[in-house]
Amino acid sequence: MALKDAPAQATELTSDRDFYAPDTAYGRFGMKQFYPDTMDAPHWHGHVEFNLILGNDMCYDYDGRTVIVPEDRIVAFWAGVPHRLTRFERPLHDDMVLTNLYMPVDRFLFMPHVSQLQVALLGGAVVVLPPQSLSRTTYYQWLEDFRSSQPERWEILFAELNAALRRSQLDGFDFLSLPESMTHDSHRSNSRQITQLVAMIRYILENLASPLTTAEVARVARLHPNYASSLFAKTLHIPMKRFIIRMRLLRARAILIDGSDPISQVAEESGFSSMTQFYEHFRTAYGMSPHQMRREHSTGS
Numbered sequence: 149m150a151l152k153d154a155p156a157q158a159t160e161l162t163s164d165r166d167f168y169a170p171d172t173a174y175g176r177f178g179m180k181q182f183y184p185d186t187m188d189a190p191h192w193h194g195h196v197e198f199n200l201i202l203g204n205d206m207c208y209d210y211d212g213r214t215v216i217v218p219e220d221r222i223v224a225f226w227a228g229v230p231h232r233l234t235r236f237e238r239p240l241h242d243d244m245v246l247t248n249l250y251m252p253v254d255r256f257l258f259m260p261h262v263s264q265l266q267v268a269l270l271g272g273a274v275v276v277l278p279p280q281s282l283s284r285t286t287y288y289q290w291l292e293d294f295r296s297s298q299p300e301r302w303e304i305l306f307a308e309l310n311a312a313l314r315r316s317q318l319d320g321f322d323f324l325s326l327p328e329s330m331t332h333d334s335h336r337s338n339s340r341q342i343t344q345l346v347a348m349i350r351y352i353l354e355n356l357a358s359p360l361t362t363a364e365v366a367r368v369a370r371l372h373p374n375y376a377s378s379l380f381a382k383t384l385h386i387p388m389k390r391f392i393i394r395m396r397l398l399r400a401r402a403i404l405i406d407g408s409d410p411i412s413q414v415a416e417e418s419g420f421s422s423m424t425q426f427y428e429h430f431r432t433a434y435g436m437s438p439h440q441m442r443r444e445h446s447t448g449s
Contacts, residue, residue: 175193175194175195175250175252175402176252177250177251177252177255177294178249178250178294179247179248179249179250179290179291179294179295180247180248180250181245181246181247181248181291182245182246182248183244183245183246184201184206184233184236184244184245184246185233186233186234186235186236187232187233187234189232190209190230190231190232191230191231191232192227192228192229192230192231192398193227193228193250193398193401194227194228194252194253194254194398194399194401194402195227195228195250195251195252195253196224196225196226196227196250196251196252196253196256196269197224197225197226197227197248197249197250197251198222198223198224198248198249198250198251198277198287199217199222199223199224199225199246199247199248200220200221200222200223200246200247200248200284200287201217201219201220201244201245201246201247202219202220202243202244202245202246203219203241203243203244203245204219204236204237204238204240204241204244205217205218205219205236205237205238206233206235206236206237206246207233207234207235207236207237208231208232208233208234208274209230209231209232209234210225210229210231210274210325211229211230211231211272213325215274215324215325216237216324217274217324218276220284221276221277221279222276222277222279222282222284222287223274223275223276223277223324224265224269224274224275224276224277225269225273225274225275226253226269226270226272227250228253228394228395228398229272247287247288247291249287249290249309251309253270253353253395253398254353256269257270257346257349257350257353258350259309259310259313260310261310261314262310262313262314262317263342263343263345263346264317264342265313265316265317265321266346266349267342267345267346267383267384268321268323270349270384271326271383271384271385272326272384272385272386273323273325273326274323274324274325275321275322275323275324276321276322276323276324277312277313277316277321278316278319278320278321278322280315280319281312281313281315281316281318281319281321282312282315282316286308286312290305290308290309293305341379341383343369344369344370344371344376344379345369345379345380345383345384347368347369348365348366348368348369348376348380348388351365351368352365352388352391352392352395353395356392356395356396356399356418356419357416357417357418357419358419359419359421360392360419362376362377362388362389365388376388392419393429394433396418396419396420396429397418397429397430397433397434399417399418399419400414400415400417400418400420400426400430400438401434401441403417403418404438404441404442404445405441405442405445406445411423411438411439414438415438426438
C-alpha cells in the first residue's frame, strides 16, 4: 500500500454477520480495514463506531444531518441511529483506505471515567478525537492486535482505548455535529447530570429483558420520574421509552443474525411483551420481519 504507516493490505468489507453473536447483546467487538464505497441505503447497528479514513474526506448522512468526516482524523459516533456514507469530497483513487473500530454499546457504556463522551455520543453527537489523545500509529497497532486473536493483546487494546478516550476528554474533543436541538454549551451537561444519565442508561441495558418503567429507571439516579424523562430527552435527543425500544431492537437483531433461537424467544429475551408489539416495532425499524432479517443474513454470509 502506498500510504505511509498503513498496516497490512486492506480487504473487502465482509458481512455484518461477523459482528454479531448469540452470546452478546448488541454485537461483538471488531476492527476492519477496507476500501470504502458509498452506501445504497442507511443502516444502523449496536456499536459505537470509530472511523479513520486516509486519502479522502467522507460525507455521511447521519440521522438526517450532513457530516463531513475529515481525512486522517479519528471520528466517533453512535451507530445505533441511521447513517449512510453518501459521497467522497475528492475523486476516488487506489490509496484511499478506511479503518473502522466497532465497540458494542454495552461494553462502551461500562467503560470507566468516560461519561462525558458516553453521553455525547449516545446523544447523537459526532466527535473528532484530538490526535494527541489517539494517534494513527496507535490505532493501527490496535488493528494488528485485533487480528492476532491473542487474548492478552486484546486486553491491552481495550485498556489503551479506555485510556485514549479518557485523555480525549481532558484534551478536549471537537464536535463535528450535534442534533439541531442542542448547542455545544447545552450538550456539555454538568458532571452530576452526566453521572445520573449514565446510571440510567446502564440500568436500562442491564434490564432490557424485564419490564421497565420511567419511575423505576429514575429511581436509580434518585430523580423524580418527570425530571428524569426531561433530562433524558433533552440530553440524549430521544425520549426514554423510545430509547428502550431502540435498544431492544438492536439486541433482537444481534440475536437473530447469528443465532437460531425461535423468534418468540428472541422477542422475550429482548424485552418485548408481545409478539404483535415485537413485529410492529421490528418492521417499522428495519423494513422487514424478524424471519426475513434472519433469512437475509443466513443467505448473504
